[in-house]
Amino acid sequence: MALPKTLPGFREFYPEAMAVRRFLFNVWRESALAFGFQEYDGPVLEPLELYTRKSGDEIEAQLFSFTDKGGREVALRPEMTPTVCRLVGAKANALKRPIKWFSIAEFYRYERMQKGRGRSFFQFNADIFGEAGPEAEVELIALLVQCLRRFGLSEADVYIRLSDRDLWLLYLEEYGFSPEETADVLSAVDKLEKLGDAAFRGYEEKHGALAPEKREAIQALFGVRGFEALAALVQSLGNERLQARLAQWRQLLDGLEAMGVGSFVEVDLGVVRGLSYYTGFVFEAFDRKGDLRAIAGGGRYNDLVRRYGGPDLPAVGFAIGDMTFQLLLEARGLLPTMVQAADVYAIIGGPAERQKALRVVADLRMAGVRAEYPLRQVGFGKQFKLADQSGARLALIFGEDEVQRGVVKLRDLRSGEEEDVELARAVAAVRERLHGG
């Protein structure tokens, strides 16, 4: 009677896969810590209302939601943003600003499966709360780049499309769009790359035909690539608020240059991001070859903490998903072979020597050394094979003759070099060899 299989879209992590997952998480964590971000986490299960409350979100249809045994409507978390807004909002006055937080957590969405997308996936989330200026974006985009570079990815592999919903709003206002219309224009722009002109169908059904000069204006901003082109377009309009926004752009780009990450960033107004809660700069990272989904995405969401019942707190954040990221590293040959080797293998003459050997193994492990030994007593030849398979650099040979003399033979399994070491000095001798002390 076979066991029920793993659910579609969920993953099993055998040790090889787990080693890769740990490698990704460790590099992300070290990067965030180097930037002074602090780690947090929230519950895997949340009240359903946490996700249904936020308008303009496609996530709702994709939730793993149910009624728990206490009659509560609950859902597995599909993203971190609502949770982190609640956590920060609840203690906003007690937390030292700017609040720089990160998390590495799993999320769940019931959606059609495709390459690089499962029903469960991990995300690295980083956010800064309490800083309204583009200095926060500089810090976050620099962190995103470090999260790429630390794996060996360069600007030849990955680029970040940088855009601005704030500038889009001011621009559409300049062209006479009402606030309700701008939201629907941005929804259309979000799909323009994929659908072409058909992207405006929904807008036109709701608001009537789009005048040709308005459509041209949208296409003009949508097509902007590079800061020069953006500055030229904005300056042609002579709108003061747009000019002021351009100054923020300069500050952001100068900061990114100073941080040494400018070469990763491309000004590209073709991006607006699907989620309507973004209020300013937005960005998405892609691989240059362009055959994968977005690797990371983020932006400013200054209204969300307040909309969630917290104080008025500016915020900007991004997330990297693990699945597409891992596909990219694999495609570029940047995933190292994960070998979990022992440091030292104990070869044991017989039952009489076992006692002494186990004690040394225990002491080695307590000192943090990865020490293995044959659980069952087997012949010497077989033990040397096991030592070899374990990947250990060193062997400690507890032969009858050695143990009687109060020593153990320490052998370097690469060079074949060996020496007798007093039993009491075995741990120290192994550590010296391993750490080249």
Added chain:
Amino acid sequence: MALPKTLPGFREFYPEAMAVRRFLFNVWRESALAFGFQEYDGPVLEPLELYTRKSGDEIEAQLFSFTDKGGREVALRPEMTPTVCRLVGAKANALKRPIKWFSIAEFYRYERMQKGRGRSFFQFNADIFGEAGPEAEVELIALLVQCLRRFGLSEADVYIRLSDRDLWLLYLEEYGFSPEETADVLSAVDKLEKLGDAAFRGYEEKHGALAPEKREAIQALFGVRGFEALAALVQSLGNERLQARLAQWRQLLDGLEAMGVGSFVEVDLGVVRGLSYYTGFVFEAFDRKGDLRAIAGGGRYNDLVRRYGGPDLPAVGFAIGDMTFQLLLEARGLLPTMVQAADVYAIIGGPAERQKALRVVADLRMAGVRAEYPLRQVGFGKQFKLADQSGARLALIFGEDEVQRGVVKLRDLRSGEEEDVELARAVAAVRERLHGG
């Protein structure tokens, strides 16, 4: 409009709490790696049948279960054992034996909340598959002790009650209990400590009154403390299979002595563990003061992989829960204060110096140094305060004068000592100071 709160029994991890969680997990992970265990993980959501299939399990009533959007009956995982049996069972022939695996994962049970028990909790699980002899128990119990000792817990704080369901079965057989009766006797014994004689009520309703000599026999084994007492009781019976089992006990206890963990272990036949899938040695760890729930528990479950459709594969494992464990460390004052301090803080003269400063900060971070700086330009005095608050050991002062001379002032914030360092050498100088190079 306040956000819906966290569900009862679920936890939020603000950075301080998260630092404690990481500390626990890191020590457990390092201990397991030192023992040559490999890390794995499974899905958070599993088919409901994975948990309802296994008989004799109280877990069923406590599941977070529901029907997903594809009509599948699913449940949040309440424990790791069924998942790890499936993973190992599916690849049993490809995995090198003994299979030594561990995981650190979250589990979910809908149950009444009490101290040290939530509806979501983490467990460290370690298991050995493919070794039938007590050498596997020696290795596992030694790992459990290392997981305690590495935090500073000693045999004065914690002890492990070691018992044996196999011996219990042989003993009850010797006293004429039928196989159906023994299962119910063991259920009663599991509750005997808590309920006293009332524990037998269920048994007697089903099988009729318990003869006084049988009840006495049960009480005799139940009261056994220490190996001498166990050996005396077994030898008085003259049963060969019980004698053979005693030899296994000797092997186990000798191994634990050799591993240097004998002082943590107490032979105590009063433990049988609630789960009926255990087939041999079982053990539970408690604090000596006795005011907390069990810290860890485990045992042998040789039939489970086969019962789950895999091959015949002997297995033994244990789990430590994070909540009781953390309460114990807190009670013993063994949780260090978690400080996430910066290594170096950059103090920036003005906008003109910011460019150079950010570049050095970026290079420091790329080198793994925790470098912070004021996101916003503020006065020198305020920046020194921020540097202090960051906990940094060093400050890099990018004054106008210094930057013009191509240098930066490196100050030790403890000693007040300072020196000018060439900008190009700033990263190297900081690293030398931090690592005492």
